[in-house]
Amino acid sequence: MIPRRCILGVPVCVTIFFLQGSKAVADAPMGSGLWLCQPAPRCGDQVYDPLQHCCSDDTILPLNRTRQCGPNCTFWPCLELCCPESFGPKRFVVKLKVLGTQSQCPSSPISRICPR
Numbered sequence: 001m002i003p004r005r006c007i008l009g010v011p012v013c014v015t016i017f018f019l020q021g022s023k024a025v026a027d028a029p030m031g032s033g034l035w036l037c038q039p040a041p042r043c044g045d046q047v048y049d050p051l052q053h054c055c056s057d058d059t060i061l062p063l064n065r066t067r068q069c070g071p072n073c074t075f076w077p078c079l080e081l082c083c084p085e086s087f088g089p090k091r092f093v094v095k096l097k098v099l100g101t102q103s104q105c106p107s108s109p110i111s112r113i114c115p116r
Contacts, residue, residue, distance in 0.1 A: 054078035069094055079114030080111055091116055 040047045043055030053060050056077045069075045069082035070092030081095045083105035095108035 070114045072116070073112075075111075081105055083108075083109055089116070 009082050019114045041050050041055070042048070043053075044058040046060060048055060048060045053062055054077075055061075061078055063076075063078050066074045067082070070084070070090075071104060073082075073092055073094065075082050075094045078096055081097060081103055083093045083095050085091050085093055091113060092114040093105075095103075095105060095113045096111045097103040098108060
């Protein structure tokens with residue numbers, strides 16, 4: 001007579017053996033698809049895809065959108081700030097937004113100075 005533990009252990013061992021050889025789990029790419037446990041980025045009360053859009057002043061913009069900075073300059077509002085300089089004749093400076101911070105003109109690094 002075979003003990004009951006051996007009878008129950010055989011199907012469990014066979015199942016584990018087949019699961020280890022299964023390609024369904026081993027070939028699944030780790031970085032693909034949405035991670036539902038992460039909060040989706042929000043802009044105001046709307047959700048957006050950060051690979052295609054950004055949030056600028058509670059407005060969702062495409063990443064390649066440009067805007068005017070002064071009379072002779074353009075900038076990307078998703079990546080840069082347009083900063084008017086207050087000293088002397090009015091000139092504009094484009095500064096880089098720093099990821100992970102609330103970027104502001106006085107503390108951001110200069111990207112370029114706009115021509116007058």
